[in-house]
Amino acid sequence: xNITISLGPFPERRTIPQLxxxxxxxxxxxxxxxxxxxxxxxxxxxxxxxxxxxLKQSIEPGTPVDxxxxxxxxxxEIEKSKE
Numbered sequence: 001x002n003i004t005i006s007l008g009p010f011p012e013r014r015t016i017p018q019l020x021x022x023x024x025x026x027x028x029x030x031x032x033x034x035x036x037x038x039x040x041x042x043x044x045x046x047x048x049x050x051x052x053x054x055l056k057q058s059i060e061p062g063t064p065v066d067x068x069x070x071x072x073x074x075x076x077e078i079e080k081s082k083e
Contacts, residue, residue: 035067039072
């Protein structure tokens with residue numbers, strides 16, 4: 001008699017694309033298509049780059065991840081006026 005215990009199917013793995021240099025909207029769309037929905041956004045003030053441009057990503061491009069993995073994107077924003 002054999003007993004097999006299963007934890008269910010392995011999560012499907014996705015390969016993280018290069019997101020640096022893309023707009024936040026484009027990056028979110030690409031991640032959504034891949035099924036990666038846990039996205040943390042950090043902002044960094046930059047005056048020489050268009051606002052909402054991806055500056056850094058926490059997971060290197062080409063890295064396989066499952067859909068439960070969170071990715072952090074650092075996004076440019078214009079300098080806030082000091083009053």
